[in-house]
Amino acid sequence: MYIHSTYKFINKNENASYYKKLLKEVSSINLRRSNKFDIISVYGACKCLENINNYSKDLNIYIASKHGVISGVLKILESFEASDNIIMPFDFLNMNGNNAGFNISQALNTNGESMLINTNDFPFEQSIKYAFSKSKNNHLFEAIVGGVDESLSNIPNYQEYLINKSDTSYDGSSWLYLNNNRQNAIAKIEEIIEFISQKELNNYLKNNLNFEVIYSTSIAELTYATQNSSNLIDTLNSKQKFIYITKYNDSHYFIIKIINC
Amino acid sequence: MANNKVDAIKKIESLDNTNYDNYLKSVFKEKEFYFINDNFKSKKEKFFTTIKNVVFDALNDANIKKEDYRTLSVYIGSTSVNISVIQEEYKKNHKKNIVCNTMIIDYITSLLNLEKSAIIFSTACTSSANALIYAADEIKQNNTSKALVLGLEFFNDLTFGGFTSLMLLSPTSKYLPLSKDSDGLILGEACSAVVLENKAKNLNDFYILQSENLFDNYSATSSNPSGEVIYNTMFNSLKYSKLTINDIDIINTHSSGSPSSNEAEENALNQIINSSTNAIVTSIKPFIGHTLGACSVNELVLLTSCIHSGFIPNTLGAKDTKKLKFSKYTKIDKRSTILFTYNGFSGNNLSFIISNKD
Numbered sequence: 001m002y003i004h005s006t007y008k009f010i011n012k013n014e015n016a017s018y019y020k021k022l023l024k025e026v027s028s029i030n031l032r033r034s035n036k037f038d039i040i041s042v043y044g045a046c047k048c049l050e051n052i053n054n055y056s057k058d059l060n061i062y063i064a065s066k067h068g069v070i071s072g073v074l075k076i077l078e079s080f081e082a083s084d085n086i087i088m089p090f091d092f093l094n095m096n097g098n099n100a101g102f103n104i105s106q107a108l109n110t111n112g113e114s115m116l117i118n119t120n121d122f123p124f125e126q127s128i129k130y131a132f133s134k135s136k137n138n139h140l141f142e143a144i145v146g147g148v149d150e151s152l153s154n155i156p157n158y159q160e161y162l163i164n165k166s167d168t169s170y171d172g173s174s175w176l177y178l179n180n181n182r183q184n185a186i187a188k189i190e191e192i193i194e195f196i197s198q199k200e201l202n203n204y205l206k207n208n209l210n211f212e213v214i215y216s217t218s219i220a221e222l223t224y225a226t227q228n229s230s231n232l233i234d235t236l237n238s239k240q241k242f243i244y245i246t247k248y249n250d251s252h253y254f255i256i257k258i259i260n261c
Numbered sequence: 262m263a264n265n266k267v268d269a270i271k272k273i274e275s276l277d278n279t280n281y282d283n284y285l286k287s288v289f290k291e292k293e294f295y296f297i298n299d300n301f302k303s304k305k306e307k308f309f310t311t312i313k314n315v316v317f318d319a320l321n322d323a324n325i326k327k328e329d330y331r332t333l334s335v336y337i338g339s340t341s342v343n344i345s346v347i348q349e350e351y352k353k354n355h356k357k358n359i360v361c362n363t364m365i366i367d368y369i370t371s372l373l374n375l376e377k378s379a380i381i382f383s384t385a386c387t388s389s390a391n392a393l394i395y396a397a398d399e400i401k402q403n404n405t406s407k408a409l410v411l412g413l414e415f416f417n418d419l420t421f422g423g424f425t426s427l428m429l430l431s432p433t434s435k436y437l438p439l440s441k442d443s444d445g446l447i448l449g450e451a452c453s454a455v456v457l458e459n460k461a462k463n464l465n466d467f468y469i470l471q472s473e474n475l476f477d478n479y480s481a482t483s484s485n486p487s488g489e490v491i492y493n494t495m496f497n498s499l500k501y502s503k504l505t506i507n508d509i510d511i512i513n514t515h516s517s518g519s520p521s522s523n524e525a526e527e528n529a530l531n532q533i534i535n536s537s538t539n540a541i542v543t544s545i546k547p548f549i550g551h552t553l554g555a556c557s558v559n560e561l562v563l564l565t566s567c568i569h570s571g572f573i574p575n576t577l578g579a580k581d582t583k584k585l586k587f588s589k590y591t592k593i594d595k596r597s598t599i600l601f602t603y604n605g606f607s608g609n610n611l612s613f614i615i616s617n618k619d
Contacts, residue, residue, distance in 0.1 A: 066363070068383070073344065076419050077351050085418065092423025093481060093606075096340070097383050102607035105478045111490075113474040114608070115391065118342075118381040120366045126380055133398055196376040252377070 001135045001178050002185035002261070006233045007048035008174035010226060013151035019043055019171075026050060029107040033090045034099070036171070037069045041100035041148045042107050044173030048144055049108060052177060060112035060134065060143040061101045064127035064229070067149055068097040068118055074155055100148070112142070121248040122194075123147065124174075124229045128256065129192045131178055139180050146175040147229030172226025174233060182261065187236055191257040201253045205243065211257065212242040232256065262288070262549055264298055265318065270566050273548055273574045277590065281547070281577045285435060293434040294416060295449030295550030304345045308415055309368060315452045316372065319409065323456035334405040335369055335379035336396045338389025338412050340554035342381060345417035369411070379411075386515065386605025387474070388412075388554030393561070394613055396457050397469040406459050412558030413452040420553070424448060427482065429519050437578040438516035438544035439527050439585065446518040449550020453562040465595045465617050467565055471501035472613035477604070483521040484604050488528030494612035495533050495602055502614045506533050509540040509614070510597045511573065511588065513564055515604055516544035517551060522604060527585070529602075534584050540600070543588040547577035557603050561615070568597050568617075 016036040023031065023039055026046040031039050041063055049055055072094045079091055093099060101114025117127045124147035135141040151169040152158035159165040182188070195201040205213060216231045228246055235244060236258070244256045263269040276284055288295055301307035320330065343365050369379045382392040389412030396408035424430050424446065431445030461468070473494045479485035499505060512534075515526055530542065545560040552559050567574050572592050579587035598616035603609075 073347065076423075077348060080348075080419060080422065081352070085422065087419060087422030087426045089423070089426045092419070092426060095344075095419065095423070096385065096606060098385055098607040098609065099481060101384075102478065102481050105476055105608065109478075111476045111478060114384070114476055116383040118363055118366075118383065119378050120363045120370075121378045130395065133395070133402060133404070136402065137398075194377055248378075 001132055001180060001189045002182055003176050003178055003187045003189065003236065004185050005048050005052050005177040006175065006186070006236060007044055008172070008230045008233050009044065010170045010172040010230055012168060012170060013153040014171060027107045029103065031103060034103060035069060035072045035094045036150050037072060037097070037148065038094070038100045038103050040150060040171055040173040041146060042103050044146055044148065044175045045104045045144055046107055048175035048177050055177070056140070056142045057110055058112045058140070058142065059108065059110040060131070061104050061110070061114040062127045062131055062143055062145045063100055063116045064123035064145065064147045065097065065116065065118055065149055066120070066123050067152065068116065069095060070152060071150060071154055121252065122246055122254045125192070125246055125254040125256065128176070128189070132189060132192050135178070135180055142179040144175055144177050146173060147226045148173045149226045170226065172230065174226050174229035176229070176233070185261045187258050187260045189256060189258055191255070193255050195253040195255065197251050201255070204255070208243060208257070210241065212239055214239065214242050214244050216244060216246045236260070262295070262298070266562065266566055269563060270570050273563065273567060274570070274572060276548065276577060277575045278577060289434060293430070293447055294421065295447065296416060297450050304349045304415070308343060308346050311452050312368070312411070312413060313372060315454050316369070316409065316411065319454035319456050323458070324462065325407065325456060329407065330373040331376050332407065333373060333375060334377060334396065334399060334408040335373070335375060336392035336408060336410045337365065337369070337379055337381045338392035338410070338554050338558060339381065339414055340383065340385055340388055341414060341417055341420050342383070344419055345415040348417055348419060383554065384605070384609045385607050386517065386553055386556055387603045387609040387611040390557035390601070390603050390611045390613060391474065393455065393469070393558060394472045394474070394611070400457055400459050408457045410455045410457065410558055411452070412552070412555030414450055414552045414555040416450045421448060431518055435578060436516070436518060436544070436547035438547065438576055438587070439514060439523050440578070440580060443518050443520060443523055446551045449552045451549055451552045451555055451559045453555070453559045455558055455562060465569055467615045467617045470504070470614040470616060471498055472611060473497035473501065474611045477608040477610055479608070481607055483519065484525035486521060486524045486528065488525040488532065490610050491526055491529035491602060491604055492532045494610045495529065495600060498600065498612040498614050504598070504614065506535065506538050506540060508598055509600045511564070511599045512540050512542045513560055513599055513601045514542055514544050515602055516546050517604070518546070526602070526604065531584050541573070541588045542585045543574065543576045544579065557601060561601065564599065565615070568593065569595055571595055
């Protein structure tokens with residue numbers, strides 16, 4: 001599976017209007033009533049494909065997120081409590097994280113599958129692994145995979161989610177465009193493997209000594225899906241052959257083996 | 262309906278159109294909603310106790326040894342995930358805190374002492390179907406040898422209120438699968454689990470053949486009435502499985518209840534079914550309601566359990582059309598090939614085929 005294009009941004013907490021303005025520059029889609037999670041997802045996906053003219057109509061869309069539409073959930077909780085138990089239709093629809101995939105499909109005019117994947121430890125890596133698995137069965141496979149998380153600064157007591165309580169919580173949307181065509185590719189993803197012990201990982205690395213080992217580091221756990229995808233994009237720009245390792249704890253690792261084209 | 266699979270299957274076997282209305286009267290008490298029959302002190306207790314019971318029942322049923330729990334790959338399909346608990350905790354904490362929507366992952370990981378974290382699929386009504394298909398793909402590609410797929414959906418005011426606000430709930434509160442008289446959905450809560458392995462353990466174990474997942478960008482809340490995308494998902498899952506519609510014994514329809522979704526699905530079925538098709542059409546939703554993201558795993562568990570018990574259930578509330586012949590209670594030899602079709606919000610469509618025939 002080959003990487004053909006990348007895009008990333010990580011910002012301090014901005015409101016949805018800020019991103020709507022940015023989105024208008026790259027897409028005519030109208031997301032007037034959408035939440036920030038959807039808008040930054042669509043914006044990142046559109047930017048990733050901004051210079052790709054011939055992506056397939058069957059393009060698949062995989063969104064990885066640790067917290068998903070958490071501010072959408074908070075909004076509906078607040079309005080439910082404040083409005084005598086009435087739910088507004090758009091608040092309800094905005095609670096559905098997979099709406100982001102629908103909006104991306106609308107913006108890009110595609111009809112491949114769309115998926116939101118949540119995990120606690122490796123959301124972005126799991127989404128790439130999902131794409132990798134699907135790509136093996138289909139030589140025409142194409143996908144964009146994004147790590148998306150919105151800042152939790154507006155969530156009550158959000159520091160409880162952080163490893164370091166003083167960390168800043170960021171908005172982020174980082175994307176890769178992938179297919180099985182080597183021509184004009186930036187890099188090839190050779191392997192994606194999950195290890196459940198340091199010993200297994202070390203054995204693997206011993207057999208891959210000609211690859212540089214890069215450990216991903218998160219600046220804040222809150223931007224987990226975003227940060228790991230963003231770090232991977234940075235590494236793509238600076239290294240030739242590398243094994244990108246994300247560590248969740250002392251016994252749980254995820255590696256992506258990459259060769260630049 | 263019941264607190265365990267055996268009682269649920271007995272109940273399903275006992276129901277037909279003559280006692281359907283009485284069944285609904287017994288089910289709908291506080292609300293027109295299919296609730297789990299249990300008295301819990303809190304939504305939190307209901308959520309975690311139910312999941313725990315389902316997980317261990319499924320693992321015991323599949324004879325998975327306790328020492329192998331930690332190596333399981335766990336995939337969860339749900340739309341609301343733990344919103345019922347989030348809402349309760351939010352109130353309890355005087356609106357000062359909301360809990361993480363991935364708390365279910367921590368719980369399952371700790372319950373089974375998992376080496377790898379569970380993954381949640383959120384693709385509206387196809388959530389647990391996507392979880393199931395990914396688990397099957399991971400097994401086929403030798404990335405894992407055993408997987409637990411969990412479908413869960415629990416009553417919460419936000420989902421119920423959301424569907425009410427969209428005016429998608431049935432005012433007459435009776436499922437009439439794919440009928441032109443159907444006037445909406447009736448929601449339900451349920452939790453079920455499937456254990457997948459790389460080898461059959463019993464003669465009648467089902468094998469997951471192939472699937473297709475396609476996107477319909479017609480509307481965020483309804484399918485294209487032409488049914489084209491639903492047809493394509495079914496057609497491709499047959500093609501990838503190297504089968505034709507004539508190899509299918511049962512088509513488990515989504516039958517969501519909403520008139521537009523019903524129209525789309527009926528159009529798709531009318532296209533795929535031909536004059537020599539023997540497949541009967543069924544829907545499990547009249548028994549348990551629409552359990553949203555969990556519906557595929559819930560319905561798969563109930564339908565395959567009925568077949569393992571030697572019968573095909575009645576399709577309550579359904580009327581045959583020129584092309585669609587709905588299931589009537591029939592004794593069978595515990596073997597079948599089943600096509601499942603699902604569609605949902607945000608344009609998600611998925612079809613897959615299972616079989617326990619040679």
